Amino acid sequence: MVQGDAENFMDFSRDLVISNIQYHVMKRLIENRGFISSGFYILSGLLSSQALSIEQMLKNYSVEIINKWGSGGIWHTYLGHVA
Secondary structure (H helix, E strand, O other): OOOOOHHHOOOOOOOEEEEEOOHHHHHHHHHOOOOOOOEEEEEEEEOHHHHHHHHHHHHHOOOEEEEEEEEOOOEEEEEEEEO
8 A cells, every 4th residue: 555645656566546635636636647547436526517527538538437426415425457
């Protein structure tokens, strides 16, 4: 297990990325070439408008969204897989 600034670890081999951080940081992670290399991801802590933007980004990178859910209509989470 590795903990720290996610942007510094995106090129590491991994099975799972868990992100519950600010939208702008999450967006940079998804845009990072290392994000789409392989493995599962959980992206959480997104407001409704941010979640739609992140979902579109994920679709543009052809990653699979396995499940998505919200909490109280405010916070949104995505579980997915990069083939």
